[in-house]
Amino acid sequence: MQHNWSKYVRWIIVFLIACTVIGLVFDEPLYGLTAGLLAYLWWTLAQAKRLYHWLGNPGGNDEAPQSIGLWGDIFDGLHKLHQTHLRTQDKLRAQINRVQESTNAMRDGVIMTDSRGAMEWWNGSAEHLLGFRRSSDQGQFIHNLIRNPAFKAYFDSRDYREPLELNSPARPHIRLQIQISLFGDDDRLIVAKDVTRLYQLEQMRRDFVGNVSHEMRTPLTVISGYLETLVDNADDLPPKWRRAITTMAQQSSRMEALITDLILLSKIETGEQTISDAVTDVGALINQICHDARALSGEQGHEFRISIAERHLLRGDESQLRSAFSNLIFNAVKYTPAGGQITITWNTDREGAHLSVKDTGIGIDPVHIPRLTERFYRADPSRHKETGGTGLGLAIVKHVLLNHDGRLEIRSRIGDGSEFICHFPRERLAERLPETAT
Numbered sequence: 001m002q003h004n005w006s007k008y009v010r011w012i013i014v015f016l017i018a019c020t021v022i023g024l025v026f027d028e029p030l031y032g033l034t035a036g037l038l039a040y041l042w043w044t045l046a047q048a049k050r051l052y053h054w055l056g057n058p059g060g061n062d063e064a065p066q067s068i069g070l071w072g073d074i075f076d077g078l079h080k081l082h083q084t085h086l087r088t089q090d091k092l093r094a095q096i097n098r099v100q101e102s103t104n105a106m107r108d109g110v111i112m113t114d115s116r117g118a119m120e121w122w123n124g125s126a127e128h129l130l131g132f133r134r135s136s137d138q139g140q141f142i143h144n145l146i147r148n149p150a151f152k153a154y155f156d157s158r159d160y161r162e163p164l165e166l167n168s169p170a171r172p173h174i175r176l177q178i179q180i181s182l183f184g185d186d187d188r189l190i191v192a193k194d195v196t197r198l199y200q201l202e203q204m205r206r207d208f209v210g211n212v213s214h215e216m217r218t219p220l221t222v223i224s225g226y227l228e229t230l231v232d233n234a235d236d237l238p239p240k241w242r243r244a245i246t247t248m249a250q251q252s253s254r255m256e257a258l259i260t261d262l263i264l265l266s267k268i269e270t271g272e273q274t275i276s277d278a279v280t281d282v283g284a285l286i287n288q289i290c291h292d293a294r295a296l297s298g299e300q301g302h303e304f305r306i307s308i309a310e311r312h313l314l315r316g317d318e319s320q321l322r323s324a325f326s327n328l329i330f331n332a333v334k335y336t337p338a339g340g341q342i343t344i345t346w347n348t349d350r351e352g353a354h355l356s357v358k359d360t361g362i363g364i365d366p367v368h369i370p371r372l373t374e375r376f377y378r379a380d381p382s383r384h385k386e387t388g389g390t391g392l393g394l395a396i397v398k399h400v401l402l403n404h405d406g407r408l409e410i411r412s413r414i415g416d417g418s419e420f421i422c423h424f425p426r427e428r429l430a431e432r433l434p435e436t437a438t
């Protein structure tokens with residue numbers, strides 16, 4: 001290029017000298033030079049005009065204008081650049097088409113929105129699963145098409161560690177699992193998976209457990225009733241039957257407790273999240289449960305310390321909360337040796353409300369803690385006969401807390417006692433109404 005540049009400069013000088021010489025022939029070298037300069041200026045402007053028009057509309061004519069000399073090289077260079085750009089564009093377009101085709105072939109619905117939820121692109125499955133229409137929904141806000149408060153809250157939360165499950169707005173029999181990911185400039189990639197089959201299977205499992213438990217309850221109540229009558233009249237029985245009847249009565253009451261817990265768990269599991277307006281006076285509830293816990297403790301003489309921040313009430317289902325809290329408090333009694341301390345604290349802070357049940361009991365090896373809320377999981381299986389537990393208590397607690405947007409925290413070390421803390425979000429708190437004077 002450097003080489004060509006000096007060649008062009010030489011050519012211009014030669015041209016101008018030639019014009020001056022022609023001017024000399026007519027005795028007017030200055031006119032000749034001026035005419036040459038003007039001719040050169042006119043030619044340059046003409047080339048610049050062609051370039052200007054081509055740049056204004058390069059798509060209309062792929063070929064760059066042709067010329068000679070410096071302008072010829074400029075046009076050639078631009079033409080090459082333009083061709084490379086077109087090729088890159090074609091490659092990119094082909095890649096985008098491929099990605100879109102493969103995403104279209106996916107069975108999961110895929111939707112791209114901007115940070116506010118305006119829909120930019122979605123695949124065919126999203127149209128089928130969510131009922132979007134390409135012709136009319138482009139640019140629409142996704143919240144207007146998926147009108148579900150849980151979805152709006154999930155979209156706005158920016159916390160997408162857990163997926164969200166909901167019924168399809170267009171086909172209510174389809175159960176969808178929605179997972180959002182952030183990408184680009186705070187944009188959202190939304191994947192909707194059809195989990196109807198899994199959901200139905202899970203529903204069937206729950207119904208089955210619920211139905212079997214219900215069916216078993218009546219015959220078991222009859223058997224227990226007769227066994228209790230026999231135990232009450234044990235003195236009339238032959239001695240060899242007495243032990244057998246007493247053991248049978250104990251086992252049938254264990255089975256009754258198990259069935260009651262199974263029915264309760266299946267009810268809590270199948271119940272949708274409680275958004276009820278009912279409020280529970282947790283302080284009063286704890287006092288009632290502690291009254292029963294003292295009776296359970298009996299001669300073991302556990303020391304109960306209760307601290308209740310009276311200010312707030314909790315929005316939620318009282319009977320579910322009663323089951324959860326009584327499981328925690330009764331466990332503290334069961335797993336704390338006689339004379340131990342049980343401390344129950346109900347307080348609120350900026351994050352929400354917290355119920356802590358702390359004991360000075362046998363404690364739990366931390367390896368068991370992540371699995372404690374599984375059904376029938378026991379940290380120490382050899383003890384469960386002694387305590388008479390059903391193995392479902394903490395599973396019930398977990399589901400009740402899920403239904404109340406809460407979570408369970410467990411802190412424990414072997415021999416160091418345990419602390420079970422139920423955390424509830426602030427939105428679950430309600431102000432206590434001032435007492436009306438009578």
Ligand code: ADP
Nearest residue numbers: 331332335378379380389390391392393394418
């Ligand atoms: P269970 O009916 O066996 O008590 P839970 O679901 O209530 O069943 O508890 C599960 C397991 O967690 C118990 O078997 C026990 O090993 C352990 N656990 C629960 N609460 C306590 C506690 N306060 N102290 C020590 N271990 C506990």
